[in-house]
Amino acid sequence: MDLRLSGISHTYDDVAVLRDITLDVGRGEIVCVVGPSGCGKSTLLRFIGGLERPAAGDVMLVGDPPAGSLNPLTYIFQDFALLPWRTVEGNISLVLEDHGMAGAERDGVIADVLARTKLSDFRRAFPRQLSGGMKQRVAIARALAVRPAIMLMDEPLSALDSQTRELLMDDLVGLWTRERFTAVYVTHNLQEAVRLGHKIVVLSRRPGTIREIVAIDRDLSDRNFADPDLEEKQTHLWTLMREEAQAADRELIDA
Amino acid sequence: MPEAGRKPGPSGARPVPFRGGGFRPTSKATVSAIVFVILIALWEAGSQTGVISDLVLPAPSLAFAAFMQLVESGLLWKHLGASLQRLIVGWTSGTVLGVIVGLMIGLFSVARAGLSPLVSAIFPIPKIALLPLFIIWFGIGEGSKVATILFGTFFPTVIATYGGVDNVDRGLIRMGQSFNLSWASIVRKIIFPGALPAILSGFRISASIAIILLVAAEMIGAEFGVGAYILLAGSLMATDQLIAGVAMLSVMGLTVAWIIGKAEAYLLRWRA
Numbered sequence A: 001m002d003l004r005l006s007g008i009s010h011t012y013d014d015v016a017v018l019r020d021i022t023l024d025v026g027r028g029e030i031v032c033v034v035g036p037s038g039c040g041k042s043t044l045l046r047f048i049g050g051l052e053r054p055a056a057g058d059v060m061l062v063g064d065p066p067a068g069s070l071n072p073l074t075y076i077f078q079d080f081a082l083l084p085w086r087t088v089e090g091n092i093s094l095v096l097e098d099h100g101m102a103g104a105e106r107d108g109v110i111a112d113v114l115a116r117t118k119l120s121d122f123r124r125a126f127p128r129q130l131s132g133g134m135k136q137r138v139a140i141a142r143a144l145a146v147r148p149a150i151m152l153m154d155e156p157l158s159a160l161d162s163q164t165r166e167l168l169m170d171d172l173v174g175l176w177t178r179e180r181f182t183a184v185y186v187t188h189n190l191q192e193a194v195r196l197g198h199k200i201v202v203l204s205r206r207p208g209t210i211r212e213i214v215a216i217d218r219d220l221s222d223r224n225f226a227d228p229d230l231e232e233k234q235t236h237l238w239t240l241m242r243e244e245a246q247a248a249d250r251e252l253i254d255a
Numbered sequence B: 001m002p003e004a005g006r007k008p009g010p011s012g013a014r015p016v017p018f019r020g021g022g023f024r025p026t027s028k029a030t031v032s033a034i035v036f037v038i039l040i041a042l043w044e045a046g047s048q049t050g051v052i053s054d055l056v057l058p059a060p061s062l063a064f065a066a067f068m069q070l071v072e073s074g075l076l077w078k079h080l081g082a083s084l085q086r087l088i089v090g091w092t093s094g095t096v097l098g099v100i101v102g103l104m105i106g107l108f109s110v111a112r113a114g115l116s117p118l119v120s121a122i123f124p125i126p127k128i129a130l131l132p133l134f135i136i137w138f139g140i141g142e143g144s145k146v147a148t149i150l151f152g153t154f155f156p157t158v159i160a161t162y163g164g165v166d167n168v169d170r171g172l173i174r175m176g177q178s179f180n181l182s183w184a185s186i187v188r189k190i191i192f193p194g195a196l197p198a199i200l201s202g203f204r205i206s207a208s209i210a211i212i213l214l215v216a217a218e219m220i221g222a223e224f225g226v227g228a229y230i231l232l233a234g235s236l237m238a239t240d241q242l243i244a245g246v247a248m249l250s251v252m253g254l255t256v257a258w259i260i261g262k263a264e265a266y267l268l269r270w271r272a
Helices: A041-048 A088-097 A103-116 A132-145 A162-179 A190-196 A228-249 B029-049 B060-072 B075-107 B109-122 B127-138 B142-166 B170-178 B183-217 B226-235 B239-267
Strands: A002-012 A015-025 A030-034 A056-062 A073-076 A150-154 A182-186 A199-203 A210-215
Touching: A002 A041, A015 A041, A015 A210, A030 A041, A030 A190, A041 A150, A041 A182, A073 A132, A073 B170, A088 A103, A088 A132, A088 B183, A103 A132, A132 A162, A162 A190, A182 A190, A190 A228, A199 A228, A210 A228, B029 B060, B060 B075, B060 B239, B075 B109, B075 B142, B075 B183, B075 B226, B075 B239, B109 B142, B127 B142, B127 B183, B142 B183, B170 B183, B183 B226, B183 B239, B226 B239
Parallel strands: A030 A182, A030 A199, A073 A150, A150 A182
Antiparallel strands: A002 A015, A002 A056, A199 A210
16 A cells, blocks of 8 residues: 655644645655654644644545555554553553454454564553553554554654664664565654665755655665765755754744 | 761862752651550540540540440441441442533533533532522432532532543544544543543542531431431530541541542552
8 A cells, every 4th residue: 555645735823834745655665754843744644644634735545455454554653652551462452452353363463463572571561661662662563463554653763762762773674674564754863764764755844845855775674883875865864954953943933 | 967067088078968858758657646646645634634624625535435335325337327328329429420521521522611610600609508409309308418418529520520531641542543443442441541540539539528518418307327416416515425426427538538549559550
């Protein structure tokens, strides 16, 4: 299943946040969206997932979701969004219960996604007992449980410290190598974008427009630390963003 | 502060004075028991030595004797039974209705616009003032007594519940929507558990209000009941019985607080 955005514009109370965003996301592709804060990247992700409606433009799904996909468009949130009153397995069970999955079948799916995210030992733990990295792994397991066609990741690593972030990036690369999932990955961290993105969409400051789309062809598993090519891409992205970020930083929030 | 007074080292080095600590209440159960015992002991001693006249305040031993008399006459269980029945029926129906209405106000804009001003308008009215009306509406028997407690517990529960619903993390609700959970599932699995801490602390308040209103409800036409016992003792100036009755209300309050504490510890065990 592919994703096609055409001519998306939006305003919040007279403030234009996004202008004329047109973008294709192909199957098995991770598209990173970067931009200065307040450029509307999270808003764009909410449009894609159908949690909000844009003022103009369309978000279209092309083709059918793979068979057995319970929730084709599935989010991973920055703040994990785990229910604190449910255990790890309860949080995963939550998203399966409404699809009429029960008993042994549900237990099987839970055991499977926990094994894939190396969480099997934490099945009965409450979120408060887990570190930030483990919480996000639970959220990833929960997303995998509904067999998404497209993952919508809203700054998934931004609430984590830099070491945990490295570990989780490795996990995501490993996961993609095995499962070839499709994702739209919003971040403000250029290093993440260069490590995980097949395409990197650079948005301008508010109102967000696409400044450039940078493609990185190298396979995700071949991208290493201090790779000169990637360094160069990252520097290029930063030059694109630097002025925008500077200007965005100096804007009054309500102006 | 011993650190501050310590002698400087050979190179003039001295330890950094400690300024942290404090502001962290710990539970010291023995202290509360000791305070309680000392207070009663002082009171008893004052009465025995004649500093406190029995007319002004009867000694704890006299109040205890009045209580034992109640036990021996077998009337204790009649009073207690009548009161507990009114409390349980009134409080349970008041809180169940309160939680339902509170959820409605929290979930539906129309209910909020229509009902929340009404709640604000009726909540501050002392339900005791409405007792004559309740007697006309619900009769002089159990009806008016239960209704007083019901109305008294209903409003604080409504306010606690919709406050709790308002405070549920919107991010969790959005998560539920993003996974295509049904509306009923979101309410049952996300909003209600999220509001439960506020609802339970509302229960603490409404339970105390129920006990306060018990005495008011039993003012008129009650043969048995702790409140009726206290009021009768009051009108006869039998202050020892009055103290015994009031102490029973206190014990009821403590018991209810303990039960709600246990319920919180179980239902909210997911909290740190």
